Amino acid sequence: MSGTAYLQPDTLEELQALLPSLPEKTAVLAGGTDLMPKLRARHPDYSCILSLWKIPQLRAVEEQEGWLKIGAMVTHAAAARDPRICRWFRGLSMACSHVGSQQIRNKGTLGGSLVNASPAGDIAPCVVLYHGEVELLGAGGTRRLTMDQFLSSDGRIDLKPGEILTAIWLPIDEALDSCFVKLGSRREVTIAQISLCAAWHTEDGTRTQIRAVAGAIDRRPCPFPNPQLLADQTQAEEAAQGLAQKIQEIRLQRTRPPKLKLTPAEQLYKERAAKGVVYDLLDAMEAANH
Amino acid sequence: MKLEFTLNGRPRTMEADGSKRLLDFIREDLHLTGTKEGCGEGECGACTVMLNGDAVHSCLTMVGQLDGGELWTVEGLEQNGELDAIQKAFIKKSAVQCGFCVSGMVMSIKALLLKNPNPTPDEVKMAIAGNICRCTGYREVKAAAQEAAQAQHGEGGEAL
Numbered sequence: 001m002s003g004t005a006y007l008q009p010d011t012l013e014e015l016q017a018l019l020p021s022l023p024e025k026t027a028v029l030a031g032g033t034d035l036m037p038k039l040r041a042r043h044p045d046y047s048c049i050l051s052l053w054k055i056p057q058l059r060a061v062e063e064q065e066g067w068l069k070i071g072a073m074v075t076h077a078a079a080a081r082d083p084r085i086c087r088w089f090r091g092l093s094m095a096c097s098h099v100g101s102q103q104i105r106n107k108g109t110l111g112g113s114l115v116n117a118s119p120a121g122d123i124a125p126c127v128v129l130y131h132g133e134v135e136l137l138g139a140g141g142t143r144r145l146t147m148d149q150f151l152s153s154d155g156r157i158d159l160k161p162g163e164i165l166t167a168i169w170l171p172i173d174e175a176l177d178s179c180f181v182k183l184g185s186r187r188e189v190t191i192a193q194i195s196l197c198a199a200w201h202t203e204d205g206t207r208t209q210i211r212a213v214a215g216a217i218d219r220r221p222c223p224f225p226n227p228q229l230l231a232d233q234t235q236a237e238e239a240a241q242g243l244a245q246k247i248q249e250i251r252l253q254r255t256r257p258p259k260l261k262l263t264p265a266e267q268l269y270k271e272r273a274a275k276g277v278v279y280d281l282l283d284a285m286e287a288a289n290h
Numbered sequence: 291m292k293l294e295f296t297l298n299g300r301p302r303t304m305e306a307d308g309s310k311r312l313l314d315f316i317r318e319d320l321h322l323t324g325t326k327e328g329c330g331e332g333e334c335g336a337c338t339v340m341l342n343g344d345a346v347h348s349c350l351t352m353v354g355q356l357d358g359g360e361l362w363t364v365e366g367l368e369q370n371g372e373l374d375a376i377q378k379a380f381i382k383k384s385a386v387q388c389g390f391c392v393s394g395m396v397m398s399i400k401a402l403l404l405k406n407p408n409p410t411p412d413e414v415k416m417a418i419a420g421n422i423c424r425c426t427g428y429r430e431v432k433a434a435a436q437e438a439a440q441a442q443h444g445e446g447g448e449a450l
Contacts, residue, residue: 006291006308006354029352036311036350037331049309053355077344101420102398104332106344107351188419 008051020139030112070168072111091178091197095122125215135167155219179284183277192216196281240278298366308354324364335421338394345401364393379437385430
């Protein structure tokens, strides 16, 4: 990357001052765990790297008027051990504690994960689950978007040139419990084939107001069909059937062939595996209530 | 850019290309070749170093991210001619075959033991899940990590 300018502001104010004059071919460096392999694989001609590494405000987690504001540069490891995230957003802390390897969790950031917008990302489904919002900083100031506004149905993100995702805002609901599970090809250091997260209230020992989101089955997180079926184990088969049907619908609606060369059995894998991951989710929900 | 950092406990100031990979900087500019390049994309863990107390992939780090920080490479573990408890434990438990992955393994375990001096077997497994060995396997490595933890307790804890 010789000859590439490297900008590394120390404060949010310095960052904002840089935004209007950034070269067109600027790569934003958060943790680097996604960007560095991309730079290496595709050798794009970036003339400038803008590093968010040293801005302390972006590493902060703070409670503000009923919301938890999580700085975009909070790492997966930091999020997994943050007491407020563990208390109010346990599903997110569960997701963060199983992203990649320890080295990836130590460096990869929540904001980076959202901006990278991989369909298999573990953070976006959680932010959708909690009805979270993202804060974007541009030369002209900040704007806040719901995840529905931020992530388009084709998997693109609404981030304008010269805009930086600076924080994730999650509404605090003391009575909400949540959990996260994923199915991967191995137990650790795995990429989700299907991820599920659920949130609920408990009234008289019964789960109510259940909502759930599935990740890695479409280009962006997808609502779990009939989440009320997750109230207990008795309707597990029906819940799994609903998810399998949803995955099938997504497959049949796909107009572009998959990038990977998949055998017919592999193409049907997620539909068939849905049952197992729904049972895992129900087990995790059960464990959370004890 | 002007880079100020601590290398294996000693302050350094030097001019560097901020966008260079930390792995290349360590090997080519600092001439410390104990840190290895395996996959170059954060999968194998051979290039693991400690940055600000955390195990990180030096292949996924830009040099600029080192500015103001503290870097430990495998060369920094030996103190006054004596190997670190983890290095001794790797020798004692024969946790080495070809040796290519070992410096990364050792640095991952070093970072673990600094934060958690008494890890459970599962915590050791989690800490080295991102360090791939293609010849010895992991049984001896896990035994060496537990051995090192116990040795450190025996010495009343160990400062890096």
